[in-house]
Amino acid sequence: MIRYNLPISSTAEETKVPREHVDTVFNYISHLLDTAAAGLPEIIADRSTELGRITKPIALAIKARILVTAASPLYNGNIDYTAFKNSDGAPLFNTAFDANKWKVAADACKAAIDACERTSMLLYTFSELGVTLSDTLTRQMSIRNSTCEQWNPEIIWANPSVSTYEIQRQAMPRLDPARIGNESVLGSLAPTMKIAEQFYTDKGVPMNEDKTFDYAGRLKLRTAVKAEGELIQEGYTTAAMHFNREPRFYADLAFDGAIWMMQKKMFHIESKAGQWQTRKNIYDNNTTGYFAKKLVNWKNEILEGQGLFVETHPWPEMRLADLYLLYAEALNEAEGPQPAAFTYIDKVRARAGLPGVQAAWTAYSRQPGKYQTKEGFRQIVQQERLIELAMEGARFWDLRRWKKSMEELNKPVTGWDVDQSDPVFYYRVRTLYRQTFQTRNYLWPLENWDLLNNPKLVQGFGW
Template sequence: MKKYIFILLLIAAFVSCDYLDLVPDNIPTIDNAFTMRSEAEKYLFTCYSYLPKDADINSNPALSGGDEIWELSDESIATQLSQLAKGKQNIVNPIGSYWAHCYAGIRDCNIFLENIPRVPDIDEFEKNQWIAEVKFLKAFYHFILVRNYGPIPIVKNNLSISATVDEVKVSRDPVDECFRYIIELIDEAKDALPQTINDAKYLGKITKPVAYAMKAKILTYAASPLFNGNTDQVTLKNNDGTQLFNQTFSEEKWLKAAEACKEAIDICEAANITLYKQPSFYQGYELTDTIRTQLSLRFAITDRWNEEIIWANTQSWMAAGGIQTSGAPDWEPSSQTRVWMDNRYDAPLKIVELFYTENGVPINEDKEWNYNGRHQTHSATFKEKLYIREGYTTANMNFNREPRFYAWLGFDGGIWYGQGKYNDKKPAELYYIQNKLGQPQNVGSRWAGPITGYSLKKLIHLENLRSPASYTVISYPWPLLRISDLYLLYAECLNEVGGPTDEALYYINKVRERAGISPVEEAWPSFSKIPDKYTTKEGFREIIQQERLIELAFEANRFWDLKRWKKSITEMNKPIKGWNVRGTNAETFYHSVLLYTQSFNLKDYFWPISETELTKNPNLVQNIGW
């Protein structure tokens, strides 16, 4: 089959992993790479090849390195990044380091930009588009480094072969200068990019909506407490005394971020990027509103190239072998064919509790929801048949929750729409999870979960099919940026500038409406114990932040959002808990058990620079606490 995504044809030409090796050492290769258009395009693909492997739980620290996804504790199969979640970061060989990788990517972007003008057989329009793509990638790789390390050495150009030792020993640039340079690059690139990609083999290339949306997101980072007047970082200075973090809060940064968000929304909507909504028919069946909402929420993540996705990372696919396999419950556990559906990545109870009630407010605020009795149990009735198996006894925690809870979490007794069963008019035929020890989805193996009792349904394509002999996985490129993310960023920025305005409410409510819950200004007065919470900047900030943590759950956003809000030190010092998955009945299963006590300190907001780099370059100063 000739249809392919262009990134998959990359030449795996990774250069030296040494950040300091900025002087090109492959001159003959570079000369050959730009002799004609076809060769230059291969080098363009090489620049894309450094995009992070976001879908890989072994590579993305924001998946298993935080508090949102908890992994089976068996050290023989646990990912290295799970050690990050357990506070075991180090300076000798930092876990999840992007330092060498991103600087290598920046180096190749610079090589491309220096040499593309001499390609003889490329027209001006295409050349300018390629230049814009690579400028964006160069900016994005700088941003990844800033997000991880804070202030970094900016690399505008590669050093020449004749560079002196002193020229190679660069210092870190102040964080405001880093953000300024990143935005300058994106501004240079954004209007030379195409509005959309029409050729299927090039899906995943950078477009105008991608550039505008990432500019907005990056400016929101720059405006957030971690980078905007962060006095915790007052002692981080270069050897010459240069202050690396600004010490004065600037509201102007929030205003610029808000303007960029609105501009990006307009660009995206002009490109027909909008919230995904499932048609009323699916697989030949007419859907109830309940299931239609659930499918809208699930397909917004897993349906390839759907209208909600601004940027999908074709360098990293959710495919067989990752979370879609090892994070999935096995529907044929007695089969003789081992397919590694091990259910060994789960959501901790504190993440489960984050989702709203059916009334669209937090479970500890809802006047009609029994928060203190959430660990007690009762049996599902006919009215819950599309959420919970009728007659099944499960925790009160699982009743009367918002649609995203049921669409994105698998739990004991919960309906799992899929596995070839799509007729919601016959709920008795739909699959449901049985998580207690000895039941089908808990075989008691040291190699398999569940861990907490809550599976990551959101990331598992509902058309995956387990047969007695195999497991067929529908793969999809990792959704790096969705329009719902942008809407919520805009609401956040507007609130920081002017409080809970009508426009801020409008954009958060767009996300809530698709999620099947009431607008903020209806839900809080009607159901919350704090009815006027949304009317103050502080209260509305809490609402927006919780909305982001729910809407973007398990998409590698919480890890970074908590950091930029400076809330990691609170949230990641809370205990990780789950149900007693060794329980054999409802009475013994539904007890909260401690899985791990996390430890997060000030130093953990940023990665350490490795000792090796510091030894080679004494002008680099280490991050605070390391």
């Protein structure tokens, strides 16, 4: 880490600097963000030309994320790195757990939340002039548009340098059977069975904990009745696990038998072999049977012929819901379950149409006291993050900082048997491929060229 630009007159030897302790790096980045935040505006004054520029709330929110990462198990008390030392023998990691790091992280989260709320940021709820929807669909649009409605009041940082055109084209299936020849949309961005199963039931607790949910029978077939009309096609046969799930399940995912609402039309998803959204060639196809509805703007439209209109939006690097959940996590790790932690996780759950954690677990979970312990509430917060931020890129980093990648990323990746036309055979779980994650994968290696040019550098752990 070089804090200052080296002068041009520096000798080759002066440019060869060693690595620094990971805590030093985190503290340096945090200091830089504090310095930057002091001179940044709280809001963008000229929204016509400057949206996307960095503001004080953005800097403080990213600082909060960094300090939560620094306090997390990968970097805080990780004994795997006991032997990971610098060229002079000095340790690069502090392998003794420091509880105060979580207190510092919680304070940073609260400072960022206060900065966001001073500028009137709030969790997004759908309200569009001239559009009247049922409560069910309004809830879905509040969830979907929290990521897809550009510059909405929940977005802390939207990055205009990252276009969502291609990811939407990959996520959106061929919705309209009248225009099934359209090759502009692919539907090949396929959430896995793991993602589908992690969403709660409609009682707001995990499927395998819900006393009212037949978890053992989740793979059985069931036919939808009229009451499911805005979620699953009436009279359509699909898996039992697609029924009685929380609103985010239906807002974020589509599946064989699902309803997909767009601005101009309501579509039915039928993705078994030979149906509308089935495989069309050997390359661009959905391999799991699930579609990433969350990433598709509801104003997109398949046009006549081969055209496609995509309502693009800047990629949401960070939303207020993310910050609320970071704060709940940091509070729990610092002091255990407490009212403020429940308050902020429940804000996110309320927008999703779910009861608060205490009420849901007490009434419906097979582990009713789970939220009362630090370990139990940790599991709840982690699952809430995996659900709320699904398909937004957070899971990749969360699993690493929680030091759970070895556990989760060595499991097989599974989905439905999408090449089958009969529901009995389609709804069989199949393994698509097996992942491999090793301890060394937590940190990326340095280039050999850099190591050759600077003997003071040491290679990343395990490489």
